[in-house]
Amino acid sequence: MLPVHQWLTVLSARRLSRHTLQAYFAAVDNLTDFLLVQKLTWTRCDRRKLGQYIAKRLETDALATASVQLELSAIRHFYTWLVEEDLARSNPTTGFQLKRDPRPLPTIADVDLLSQLLDQPMPDTPEQARLWVRDKAMFELLYSSGLRVGELTALNVTDLQLSADQSQAQVRVTGKGNKTRIVPVGRKAVTAILAYLPHRDLWEEQADKALFISEKLGTRLSTRAVQQRLKIAAARAGIAQNLYPHLLRHCFASHMLSGSGDLRAVQELLGHSDISTTQIYTHVDFAKLTQVYDKAHPRAVQTVTDTDEQQTNT
Incomplete structure (x- = not known):
């Protein structure tokens, strides 16, 4: 053989x-x-x-x-x-590494587009209006605290800690590797969650502890349901860009880093074990700066002048 x-x-x-x-x-x-x-x-x-x-x-x-x-x-x-099996003396693959393709930069939406999503008018029908109250709370929290969609759906009501003045609100998140982190919750997210909680209490079935639940089933929402609801909300707001829950996490990271410049803090907020994972957002921000530079700086784009043409012909 x-x-x-x-x-x-x-x-x-x-x-x-x-x-x-x-x-x-x-x-x-x-x-x-x-x-x-x-x-x-x-x-x-x-x-x-x-x-x-x-x-x-x-x-x-x-x-x-x-x-x-x-x-x-x-x-x-x-x-x-x-x-x-002593059928070969050496292994040519030892230490041989194939260079991987560069990791693609995450897609980022600007602040105006997120405002278009989150500040859209309340739907006309009562049913859709109730769902939007819940959905807005979810999307505000995703963007406010940089959660993964799986972290969002895994939240229980007891994971949320709201302060009286809404300035010290925070959420306990269980991330990858079953690691727990505490993340601040912004005022707009707190306002949206407070508006949603009375609906949640009416929908709840089987004493479900989940923070975000289905109106029909009264039980924990799936990640798939969150993805679908975001697409519906984006279409209703007239947004052509493909929106998905992880995009809101990307936006959180990029906008936080752009505003603070504190890479370590953003790493902690995202729950990254390795800072090199967080550093990708520095490249995203630099790419945006490059675009601004190319558009704004008078000598950023090379133009051919009469003098240049004369020198070339000479």
Whole structure:
């Protein structure tokens, strides 16, 4: 039995899915074809040849970085097995890292667009008006405190602490890794939540503790429901931009950082364990500054003058 088939037999015994086994085989088979053209075997493949193969998959074959990353993972697994079985002396994938695509900058909406969403008139029908009271409270809180949509839907009434003068309101949030953080709640969010709570008390069923509940079911709202309600609210406000709950978190982070310049504070408010995750918003803010500069500065955009043309022709 050929080594690759032995390897796949071992993987099959670990109950990997057929799809995974096919993907692993295809990755190793593609490398095999490349090495055959080079008149090489698996055991003669070094890091340089592996790099050439990866470059071919990215550039000539035009595969996405994520797809090539999966292939490299399969090849790494195969070579690890070869070395363990004494079928190869070295593993060319050791220390080999595929450069990832740059992380895309998050989409940000400006303050005016958020005002258009949050300050829109009350709907005409009583049913939609009641739902908007709840929805506005949700969206105000998402933007006010930079919550993830899953954090929002997981909130219980007892997680909210409102002060008498509304200046010290805060919410206890359970984020990723079951980590808890305390986040301030802005005045407009507090006002919206206070307007919603009497409706919530009327809708509540089964003594549900959730802060945001369904009017029909009287139980905790799902993240999907929040996403749908935001799209409805955006359409009613005449907003063409695609709005989704995480966009409000992005806006919170970008607007807070732009206004304060305090990266550490924004990191704490967002619940990021690594400040490098928060630093992406510094790039967003710089991109906005660049756009302003290009539009405003008289010498930001190069223009061709008569003198320039004369110099060029000379």
